[in-house]
Amino acid sequence: MFGWLTSWFQSEPISPELKKEIESTINSQKIVVYSKTYCPYCTATKDLLSSAGHLQNAKIIELNTDPKGSAIQNALQEITGQRTVPNIFINGQHIGGNSDIQKLKQENKLEKLLEQ
Structure with a gap:
């Protein structure tokens, strides 16, 4: 019985x-930035990038409007270990989520990372 039940919650292979x-x-x-349009943390990340003048250089992928969004989110979890959004990458490096990019900004490390 539990096998049948847990099969409902398993994602398809990536x-x-x-x-x-x-x-x-x-x-x-x-x-x-892998994002969702309704997510307040995603909005905070996009606002931060915008206020720093970097939003125009960012590729924003809204998972809730992308037909492959669910599969992409599952793949990101497999790649990064993070399922939540925003899921942020800078210079090919996984940064994490909104709290991580906000911390980089507070510690004056974000600009240095973006200048690389």
């Missing part, structure tokens, strides 16, 4: 093509 697509996006863009 295709190698999707992982390659995500990794290509991450490595070809200075800033990548």
